[in-house]
Amino acid sequence: MADSGFAPMIGIVEVAALAGVSPAxxxxxxxxxxxxxxxxxxxxxxxxxxxxxxxSPSAAALTTGRTSAIGxxxxxxxxxFFSAVIEGAQDVVGERGYDTLLxxxxxxxxxKAARVDTRALHKRVDGVxxxxxxxxxxxxxxxxxxxxxxxxxxxIPGVSGVLVDDVExxxxxxxxxxxxxxxxxxxxxxxxDNMYGFTVAADRERGYQKALAENNIPLDPALIGVxxxxxxxxxxxxxxxxxxxxxxxxxxxxxxxxxxxxVAMGVLYAARRLGIRVPEDLSVxxxxxxxxxxxxxLTTIGQPVRDQGRIAARMLLDQVRLHEPAAPxxxxxxxxxxxxxxxxxxxxxxxxx
Amino acid sequence: MADSGFAPMIGIVEVAALAGVSPAxxxxxxxxxxxxxxxxxxxxxxxxxxxxxxxSPSAAALTTGRTSAIGxxxxxxxxxFFSAVIEGAQDVVGERGYDTLLxxxxxxxxxKAARVDTRALHKRVDGVxxxxxxxxxxxxxxxxxxxxxxxxxxxIPGVSGVLVDDVExxxxxxxxxxxxxxxxxxxxxxxxDNMYGFTVAADRERGYQKALAENNIPLDPALIGVxxxxxxxxxxxxxxxxxxxxxxxxxxxxxxxxxxxxVAMGVLYAARRLGIRVPEDLSVxxxxxxxxxxxxxLTTIGQPVRDQGRIAARMLLDQVRLHEPAAPxxxxxxxxxxxxxxxxxxxxxxxxx
DNA sequence: CTGTTAGCGCGTTCAC
DNA sequence: GTGAACGCGCTAACAG
Numbered sequence: 022m023a024d025s026g027f028a029p030m031i032g033i034v035e036v037a038a039l040a041g042v043s044p045a046x047x048x049x050x051x052x053x054x055x056x057x058x059x060x061x062x063x064x065x066x067x068x069x070x071x072x073x074x075x076x077s078p079s080a081a082a083l084t085t086g087r088t089s090a091i092g093x094x095x096x097x098x099x100x101x102f103f104s105a106v107i108e109g110a111q112d113v114v115g116e117r118g119y120d121t122l123l124x125x126x127x128x129x130x131x132x133k134a135a136r137v138d139t140r141a142l143h144k145r146v147d148g149v150x151x152x153x154x155x156x157x158x159x160x161x162x163x164x165x166x167x168x169x170x171x172x173x174x175x176x177i178p179g180v181s182g183v184l185v186d187d188v189e190x191x192x193x194x195x196x197x198x199x200x201x202x203x204x205x206x207x208x209x210x211x212x213x214d215n216m217y218g219f220t221v222a223a224d225r226e227r228g229y230q231k232a233l234a235e236n237n238i239p240l241d242p243a244l245i246g247v248x249x250x251x252x253x254x255x256x257x258x259x260x261x262x263x264x265x266x267x268x269x270x271x272x273x274x275x276x277x278x279x280x281x282x283x284v285a286m287g288v289l290y291a292a293r294r295l296g297i298r299v300p301e302d303l304s305v306x307x308x309x310x311x312x313x314x315x316x317x318x319l320t321t322i323g324q325p326v327r328d329q330g331r332i333a334a335r336m337l338l339d340q341v342r343l344h345e346p347a348a349p350x351x352x353x354x355x356x357x358x359x360x361x362x363x364x365x366x367x368x369x370x371x372x373x374x
Numbered sequence: 375m376a377d378s379g380f381a382p383m384i385g386i387v388e389v390a391a392l393a394g395v396s397p398a399x400x401x402x403x404x405x406x407x408x409x410x411x412x413x414x415x416x417x418x419x420x421x422x423x424x425x426x427x428x429x430s431p432s433a434a435a436l437t438t439g440r441t442s443a444i445g446x447x448x449x450x451x452x453x454x455f456f457s458a459v460i461e462g463a464q465d466v467v468g469e470r471g472y473d474t475l476l477x478x479x480x481x482x483x484x485x486k487a488a489r490v491d492t493r494a495l496h497k498r499v500d501g502v503x504x505x506x507x508x509x510x511x512x513x514x515x516x517x518x519x520x521x522x523x524x525x526x527x528x529x530i531p532g533v534s535g536v537l538v539d540d541v542e543x544x545x546x547x548x549x550x551x552x553x554x555x556x557x558x559x560x561x562x563x564x565x566x567d568n569m570y571g572f573t574v575a576a577d578r579e580r581g582y583q584k585a586l587a588e589n590n591i592p593l594d595p596a597l598i599g600v601x602x603x604x605x606x607x608x609x610x611x612x613x614x615x616x617x618x619x620x621x622x623x624x625x626x627x628x629x630x631x632x633x634x635x636x637v638a639m640g641v642l643y644a645a646r647r648l649g650i651r652v653p654e655d656l657s658v659x660x661x662x663x664x665x666x667x668x669x670x671x672l673t674t675i676g677q678p679v680r681d682q683g684r685i686a687a688r689m690l691l692d693q694v695r696l697h698e699p700a701a702p703x704x705x706x707x708x709x710x711x712x713x714x715x716x717x718x719x720x721x722x723x724x725x726x727x
Numbered sequence: 728c729t730g731t732t733a734g735c736g737c738g739t740t741c742a743c
Numbered sequence: 744g745t746g747a748a749c750g751c752g753c754t755a756a757c758a759g
Contacts, residue, residue, distance in 0.1 A: 032736060043746045048738060058744060077497045079441065080736035082432035083751045090475075099461045099665070104452040111451070111478055120498065121476040122443075125464055144383075144430040144752095145473065252666065290669045312452070313605065313666065316643045385752060396730045401754060409728060433752035436735045497736095 031072045040068035051076070078120075090120040091337060092146040096153055096219075098123070100250065101283070101311055102326060103152055106173055109330025110150055117338055122146055126154070142166060148341045150333055151175075153219055169340035169347075173333045175220055176351060181340070183333040183352045185324045187221050190356045191228020194278045194306045194322045197358055199236050202366045203276040203304060206233065207244035209258045209288060210280020214249055222249075222280050225308065229278055244274045248284050255279055255287025263295050270297070275367040276304035282311035282321055289317055289363065300365035310359055318362035325354055384425045393421035404429065431473075443473040444690060445499040449506055449572075451476070453603065454636070454664055455679060456505055459526055462683025463503055470691055475499055479507070495519060501694045503686055504528075506572055522693035522700075526686045528573055529704060534693070536686040536705045538677045540574050543709045544581020547631045547659045547675045550711055552589050555719045556629040556657060559586070560597035562611045562641060563633020567602055575602075575633050578661065582631055597627045601637050608632055608640025616648050623650070628720040629657035635664035635674055642670055642716065653718035663712055671715035678707055 037044045042061060050057045050065035057065075068074075082088045091114055095103045107123075114121050122145060142149055148169040154177065172182035191208075198206050208229045212222035226245075233240055243265070246258035259277070266272040279285035285307030289299060297303050307314065310323030332352055340347045390397045395414060403410045403418035410418075421427075435441045444467055448456045460476075467474050475498060495502055501522040507530065525535035544561075551559050561582045565575035579598075586593055596618070599611035612630070619625040632638035638660030642652060650656050660667065663676030685705055693700050 033738095034736085044737080045739080045747080046745060049745090052738090056744060061744080075494055075497060076738095077436070077736055078494075079432040079435035079497065080751090081738070083430070083436055083736080083753090084738040086751080088432065093476075097461070098451070098464070099454065099457040101452065101454075104457040107476075108450070108452045111476060115478055120494075123446075123460075123464060123474040123476055125468060141428055141431075141473075143428060144432065252669070286666065286669055313639065316605065316639055316670075386754095387752085397753075398731080398755085399729060402729090405754095411728060414728080429754095430752055433735090434754070436737085436752080437754040439735080 031074050033074070033076065036065065036068050036072055036074045039072065040065045048076075087147050087341075088145060089118065090122055090146045091148045091150060091334075091341070092122040092124050092142050093150045094124045094126045094152060094154060096126050096155075098125075101313075102174075102281070102309060105312075105326040106152055106330035106333075109327030110334040111330075112327075113331050113334040113338070119147070119338065126152075143168065148337045150330075150337055151177075153221065155219055169337055171333045171337040171340070173329050179349050181336055181347070181350045183329045183336070183354065185329075185354045185356045187224030188228040188231065190308055190322050190324070191225035191230075191278070192232045193228070193356060193358055194225075194308065195229045195232035197306060197320070197322075197360075198276040198278065198304060198364065199232060199238070201276070201304065201364060203274075204238050204367075205241070205244065205274045205276070206238070207246065207262070207274035207277035208280075209246040209248050209255055209277050209284055211245060211247040212249050212280075213247050225278075225280055243272070244277075248280060248287075250281050250283060252283045252287040252290075255284035256291040257287075258284075259288045259291035259297075260295065263291075263297070268295075270302055273297070273303065275302075276306070276364065279305060279307045282307035282309040282314045282319060285319055285321070285363075286311075286313075286317055289319070299363050301368055304364040304367070306364050308356075314359075315361065320361045320364040321359050322356045323359045324356045329354060384427050386427070386429065389418065389421050389425055389427045392425065393418045401429075440500050440694075441498060442471065443475055443499045444501045444503060444687075444694070445475040445477050445495050446503045447477045447479045447505060447507060449479050449508075451478075454666075455527075455634070455662060458665075458679040459505055459683035459686075462680030463687040464683075465680075466684050466687040466691070472500070472691065479505075496521065501690045503683075503690055504530075506574065508572055522690055524686045524690040524693070526682050532702050534689055534700070534703045536682045536689070536707065538682075538707045538709045540577030541581040541584065543661055543675050543677070544578035544583075544631070545585045546581070546709060546711055547578075547661065548582045548585035550659060550673070550713075551629040551631065551657060551717065552585060552591070554629070554657065554717060556627075557591050557720075558594070558597065558627045558629070559591070560599065560615070560627035560630035561633075562599040562601050562608055562630050562637055564598060564600040565602050565633075566600050578631075578633055596625070597630075601633060601640075603634050603636060605636045605640040605643075608637035609644040610640075611637075612641045612644035612650075613648065616644075616650070621648075623655055626650070626656065628655075629659070629717065632658060632660045635660035635662040635667045635672060638672055638674070638716075639664075639666075639670055642672070652716050654721055657717040657720070659717050661709075667712075668714065673714045673717040674712050675709045676712045677709045682707060 033044045033047050037047045047065050050062045098104055111121055151172040153174040154172055170180050174184050176182045210222050248254035248258045279288050285305050288305050292299050299305055307319055307321045310321050314321050386397045386400050390400045400418050403415045450456055464474055504525040506527040507525055523533050527537050529535045563575050601607035601611045632641050638658050641658050645652050652658055660672055660674045663674050667674050
């Protein structure tokens with residue numbers, strides 16, 4: 022409510038008055054600094070509690086130069102992966118007494134926003150967590166931030182980050198399919214928004230190619246689809262393949278590796294509608310171990326999502342505390358195959374190669 | 375203070391010097407205030423751009439008393455409903471030049487956090503968006519905030535809010551099932567965390583009861599399950615019913631109304647595992663029109679989620695601008711039945727009543 | 728139209 | 744162990 026004039030905002034002086042000490046002492050006492058007698062400290066704490074006093078972050082920031090807030094840049098927040106990472110980060114950020122600022126990036130913000138944000142962030146937050154920051158967009162602008170930055174899901178040279186090795190993810194997924202006996206393996210996941218410079222999709226595709234190459238399986242461009250990360254794109258991509266195949270299984274892949282669980286879910290949906298049986302006619306594997314993946318019996322390459330947020334947040338806050346550049350540290354987490362029911366050996370089918 | 379020493383931070387005085395004007399003029403020019411000549415304004419803007427200057431929000435907040443930030447309190451953020459609302463809110467908040475602070479509440483924060491946050495928020499943000507704020511927890515503490523508050527998904531007397539009428543939601547869902555010919559209708563959604571004071575689940579249940587009553591269908595406690603909102607709870611609730619029924623359809627409901635799409639998805643999963651056919655043996659309806667509901671062919675009572683966030687954000691920022699209490703306004707959005715494939719008339723089955 | 732003066736509410740030197 | 748003065752960077756109220 023707009024203050025209708027009553028109940029004057031209580032500041033440090035009010036507390037000081039009540040406690041019978043000076044503002045300086047209040048400041049020291051409340052922040053747990055040494056050099057305050059036990060009784061004084063208690064007096065001050067009681068007074069502060071009674072008045073419901075909280076130091077103004079703005080005023081504190083002005084003198085100390087630190088805002089007690091960290092910024093989280095994310096391309097989306099309603100996408101499960103991001104919201105889960107943020108939730109994890111939020112845990113430790115809040116725990117350590119910092120606030121969390123949310124900055125849209127990419128999808129919501131449009132390309133240019135990245136630079137604007139960069140400057141706004143500068144004096145707003147003590148550190149930045151960058152989720153899947155588009156490498157293409159802000160090579161320098163993020164460095165010029167001059168505040169600690171830690172990335173999740175992608176790496177910027179010279180900057181600390183947490184991620185799973187996405188080449189390994191792609192390799193593991195594809196190897197699983199190959200191990201099952203598949204040789205016509207599709208990849209649904211090339212990124213149409215490559216302009217943003219996300220590397221996740223490209224890396225996973227590299228892992229896919231690597232696994233094929235190691236097993237002397239030729240790369241077939243017809244088995245590759247552009248999807249990005251939306252659910253619907255998975256559906257569309259499989260339908261497209263199906264139509265190009267003349268609505269027959271003959272030239273379809275026997276298995277597909279979807280770039281994310283969400284895309285995989287879209288693929289499963291399409292398969293059901295098209296009458297393609299999973300896993301008999303088509304094996305499907307995704308990535309993430311999405312909270313809902315098990316509902317689809319979806320085999321996936323799982324990654325610790327909330328933990329990535331937690332770890333990244335810890336690294337960031339440590340840097341913030343040290344107030345020193347700190348040698349860039351990259352934490353690589355291990356992905357793991359989670360086998361469920363959407364993958365199986367290919368059927369022996371005379372119709373197929 | 376705590377500057378690692380290099381590249382001195384540029385402030386308003388540096389810009390003033392470069393532009394050959396006073397700091398006050400820089401301030402006026404950059405904020406688009408009247409009373410600045412066109413040429414001067416251009417000079418200042420160029421100088422600011424060249425130096426990459428951005429006003430310190432902390433300093434500005436100190437003098438103006440406004441932080442240009444709004445806080446979003448939410449019990450979870452990785453739950454689709456909340457992340458979607460936040461995304462919608464973020465759109466308009468960012469558009470209007472405000473930052474978004476994220477505050478955990480309930481689940482993550484534990485009961486007491488609500489009060490702590492309340493005080494911290496006070497001087498941190500110009501307004502607060504409360505998503506499903508637990509009525510029980512903070513009757514006064516939110517009022518004492520003394521800054522504008524707008525709620526989403528629940529209503530606090532005397533406070534503006536946006537929501538769908540959850541009684542109506544429950545009524546619509548149940549009526550749909552009754553209209554199909556069902557009479558043994560279960561409700562899966564009582565909230566174990568009722569201590570938080572969420573009203574959503576209880577309201578939907580009231581709508582359920584109302585629809586039953588109007589159709590002279592007696593309430594059967596055996597058909598009601600406690601789930602809260604997690605997916606797994608939906609699964610567990612149906613399994614429990616199944617076991618209590620001696621693993622037969624005989625005493626099972628012919629249809630269930632799940633309190634959310636996520637719970638409904640859990641129910642569908644359980645049904646599949648138990649060999650209960652949907653919709654032949656069991657109709658299922660959820661609430662939300664979750665982004666993924668269509669993947670399950672889930673019939674649902676849809677509500678505009680992102681729009682609730684957008685509208686609430688607009689209402690909040692309007693209040694912030696006015697800087698006046700503004701008469702509490704409650705916007706009720708209309709839910710709508712979205713018919714897909716998980717609901718159908720009950721089978722005539724001699725085994726069942 | 729523009730510059731000058733005076734704080735905003737704290738944290739931080741120093742003295743005491 | 745405690746208090747008094749000063750300044751953080753900016754905006755607001757005046758003066759010119």
